[in-house]
Amino acid sequence: MASRVFLRRLIGAGLLVAALAGCKLSSYFTQDLIAEAAILAVFALSLDFLATCGLVSFGHAGLLGVGAYAFGGLTVLAGYSPGAALAAAVLAGLIVALAAGVLAVRTTGAFFIMVTLALAEMFYSWVFRDRTFKGADGMGGVPRLDLSLIGVDLNDAASFSIFVVLLCAAIWLALEFLIVSPFGRTLDAIRQNAGRVSALGGSVFAYRLAAFTISGGIAAFAGAFKVQHTNFLSPDLAGWLASGDVLIAVVIGGIGTLVGGILGAAILVFLKDFLSSHFGHWYLFLGAIFMMVAIGLPRGIVGWVVELRGKRP
Amino acid sequence: MTIALETRDLGKSFGSLVATRNVSLAFEAGLRHAIIGPNGAGKTTFFNLLAGNLRPDGGRVLLGDRDVTHLGLAQRARLGIARSFQRNNVFMDLTVLENLVFARAVREKRTAVFWRSLRSYGDLREGAEAIAEKVGLTGDLDTLARSLSYGGQRQLEVGLALACDPKVLLLDEPTAGMSPEETARMRDLIRQLPGSLTMVIIEHDMDLVMDIADSITVLDYGSVLTQGTPTEIRASELVRERYLGGAAANPAGAL
Amino acid sequence: MISDPTFLIEQILNSLQFSMLLFLLAIGLSVVFGMMDYLNLSHGTIYMVSAYLAYSIAGASGSYWLALLCAPIAAALIGVCLYYLLLKRVEQHGHLAQVLLTVGVIYFGTEMLRILYGDLPKGVTVPAALEGAARLFGVTYPKYRLFIISVGLVTMGVLYVVLERTRLGALVRAGVDDRITAETMGIDIAKVFAGVFAIGAYLAGLAGVIAAPVFGVYTGMDVSVIILVLIVVVIGGLGSLAGAILGSFLIGFADTFGKILLPEFAMVMIYLVMALALVFRPSGLMPARRFMAQG
Numbered sequence: 001m002a003s004r005v006f007l008r009r010l011i012g013a014g015l016l017v018a019a020l021a022g023c024k025l026s027s028y029f030t031q032d033l034i035a036e037a038a039i040l041a042v043f044a045l046s047l048d049f050l051a052t053c054g055l056v057s058f059g060h061a062g063l064l065g066v067g068a069y070a071f072g073g074l075t076v077l078a079g080y081s082p083g084a085a086l087a088a089a090v091l092a093g094l095i096v097a098l099a100a101g102v103l104a105v106r107t108t109g110a111f112f113i114m115v116t117l118a119l120a121e122m123f124y125s126w127v128f129r130d131r132t133f134k135g136a137d138g139m140g141g142v143p144r145l146d147l148s149l150i151g152v153d154l155n156d157a158a159s160f161s162i163f164v165v166l167l168c169a170a171i172w173l174a175l176e177f178l179i180v181s182p183f184g185r186t187l188d189a190i191r192q193n194a195g196r197v198s199a200l201g202g203s204v205f206a207y208r209l210a211a212f213t214i215s216g217g218i219a220a221f222a223g224a225f226k227v228q229h230t231n232f233l234s235p236d237l238a239g240w241l242a243s244g245d246v247l248i249a250v251v252i253g254g255i256g257t258l259v260g261g262i263l264g265a266a267i268l269v270f271l272k273d274f275l276s277s278h279f280g281h282w283y284l285f286l287g288a289i290f291m292m293v294a295i296g297l298p299r300g301i302v303g304w305v306v307e308l309r310g311k312r313p
Numbered sequence: 314m315t316i317a318l319e320t321r322d323l324g325k326s327f328g329s330l331v332a333t334r335n336v337s338l339a340f341e342a343g344l345r346h347a348i349i350g351p352n353g354a355g356k357t358t359f360f361n362l363l364a365g366n367l368r369p370d371g372g373r374v375l376l377g378d379r380d381v382t383h384l385g386l387a388q389r390a391r392l393g394i395a396r397s398f399q400r401n402n403v404f405m406d407l408t409v410l411e412n413l414v415f416a417r418a419v420r421e422k423r424t425a426v427f428w429r430s431l432r433s434y435g436d437l438r439e440g441a442e443a444i445a446e447k448v449g450l451t452g453d454l455d456t457l458a459r460s461l462s463y464g465g466q467r468q469l470e471v472g473l474a475l476a477c478d479p480k481v482l483l484l485d486e487p488t489a490g491m492s493p494e495e496t497a498r499m500r501d502l503i504r505q506l507p508g509s510l511t512m513v514i515i516e517h518d519m520d521l522v523m524d525i526a527d528s529i530t531v532l533d534y535g536s537v538l539t540q541g542t543p544t545e546i547r548a549s550e551l552v553r554e555r556y557l558g559g560a561a562a563n564p565a566g567a568l
Numbered sequence: 569m570i571s572d573p574t575f576l577i578e579q580i581l582n583s584l585q586f587s588m589l590l591f592l593l594a595i596g597l598s599v600v601f602g603m604m605d606y607l608n609l610s611h612g613t614i615y616m617v618s619a620y621l622a623y624s625i626a627g628a629s630g631s632y633w634l635a636l637l638c639a640p641i642a643a644a645l646i647g648v649c650l651y652y653l654l655l656k657r658v659e660q661h662g663h664l665a666q667v668l669l670t671v672g673v674i675y676f677g678t679e680m681l682r683i684l685y686g687d688l689p690k691g692v693t694v695p696a697a698l699e700g701a702a703r704l705f706g707v708t709y710p711k712y713r714l715f716i717i718s719v720g721l722v723t724m725g726v727l728y729v730v731l732e733r734t735r736l737g738a739l740v741r742a743g744v745d746d747r748i749t750a751e752t753m754g755i756d757i758a759k760v761f762a763g764v765f766a767i768g769a770y771l772a773g774l775a776g777v778i779a780a781p782v783f784g785v786y787t788g789m790d791v792s793v794i795i796l797v798l799i800v801v802v803i804g805g806l807g808s809l810a811g812a813i814l815g816s817f818l819i820g821f822a823d824t825f826g827k828i829l830l831p832e833f834a835m836v837m838i839y840l841v842m843a844l845a846l847v848f849r850p851s852g853l854m855p856a857r858r859f860m861a862q863g
Contacts, residue, residue: 118798118843122835202419294672
């Protein structure tokens, strides 16, 4: 147990150092990629955290979208300050996740996959058509958080990257502590054997709902930063392709390992960039990678590495 | 004589199959009750109805004075009905100690905590170790449940049920698939459980049943065939005919 | 608007036509999911590939009918190859692996078609015999769309006869009902699966060809349809013909009339109905076999 946790934290620390070094030392373009990877990593962490109780969502981009649209709408259309909008975005994520979860968490397995897909598509089709948010055309001009009080200008690419990398690290650490708490261990027990947890007197529904809600809050947080990064709000953020992307990131890294989500996100962002700049039809490769991971690497990279070290999964 | 657990006119059907038919049974507190009967008699269905895994189509289940018919599995567990399962249903990826600590944490309602690690609770650990001793797993505390022998997993099964501090303990075929040594260990384990605990045990092993049971209920085709002390059941013509095969004399041991 | 009888009849016919397409796609997915517990999201990709094939065949030969004959067969072959080469490998690995694999197939297949055909949508012309309109129930309605409805009805009839009256049908129903028992009874489940996959792919291919002249041929047509098909399958019930028919009609009508009555919220309502159906009736309205819902 100790070596498994240590290994995961080592990988995480390594990624953090690499990311920070990258922010400081590399070109503008790489800094931008690092920021994108860090934001996707937060999103991946939200999905992987949910997976610790055995629920795999194929509609998580819907929750990301809620955060993104809340933040974008409140700042651009309603003139709120980015700080207030950020808080509101996370709150929106929590509320929507709670409401959706009450419905969705009653199902598991394939049905859960389909319910979450359907709910996300609901959100997508609404923002696609609704002219308030300019629909498919999207909406620009989303401002970044104002950190001038501490002398940081987030409009500077390097500063923004470092900031989101640190946010990602903080969230990761918080989740690492959460999963060893009694709450987190209950989620893991539910994943292993939900029936047994019920037989012991635990309320499986309540815990799954709590996990889904927390996950939604984190996903919304990622969404708020995604629109800050691109300064642009569009329905594709919430589409099923985005849900698929984050899922593949989590699976490549290693589902259930937390740090795997960060690794997978980094791999996906850099891989997409590499492929798209070298090949015209790079979706072929992405599709092939999906297929290979599904067939050959179900535990993901971190899962595989940890398995090499010890007998514990 | 207090009744710890009782059913009144309990019924359950699956489509056209009547699994439980108007079963009214009272389980006296502090005694060991065995339920026997041929395969398909509806024993496990009855257990599922007692524990809350299934909802009855009709009738009631009472825990002491309290009507628990409409309560679910988790709620009944919190009120004091704990069960073990016929097929091992433990947490395979956790060690024996972790299994029991977790069960204790659920019992003590400590699971909604975010800010400490589960391992830091010394009292939960002590409670878990005590249970491990009761079920004979003290030497295997750090073994993964997955790595235990089959008998060891059965012991852990019982341990998890005990961790709920139950008033009524339902054991579903605790010795299923066990070797004679393992069965003997399980028998001793059951004998050593406190007298305040009411037990209802489904079993096929007649030696064990005759040895430890205070009262035996025979189920057949979903209804109660008869009920009585081991001596009475042993002497019963009806039981011999319907369940034990109808032969007049049996070799020493079974009946 | 809805009180105008001509308009109403037209929309009913439109709903029927759309329902038929959904049915052709849903039945394959439903039986595969119901029988093999396999969530194959790339089912829509076969539909799309067949539409492109129809475009090529019709374009090269000038004959729509040739495309109608060949494309579904090609689709069935592609489906079987896909099954044996790829999909079969994660049959036992759970739904997550199946989702990942089939989404990979979607990405790959879509991009492959882009490479071969470019990004612009293609069209398939309605065959001469079906051009123009006919008078039916007092309205003038395109002959080709009536053709679509007929194909759907004929398929329903054929499938009914096959499933209920033939030995193959009995095998499929046994497999849906209880795979393990069927296996112990000596039925070669693996071959039945492959057969079911092939037939499902054939029907998806058929849908692709007959949809092409009306809906066009473009990349992304697979995704826009697969989600609706999932809804049909879930609402109708897994593994049953009656369920697929019922589900297709419900969604076909809901989609068509929804777009007229509530254009902004049509899709939202449909997805909400699916989510609710999954929660309260996870087995669907007319499933072949009922599941115990998790609680």
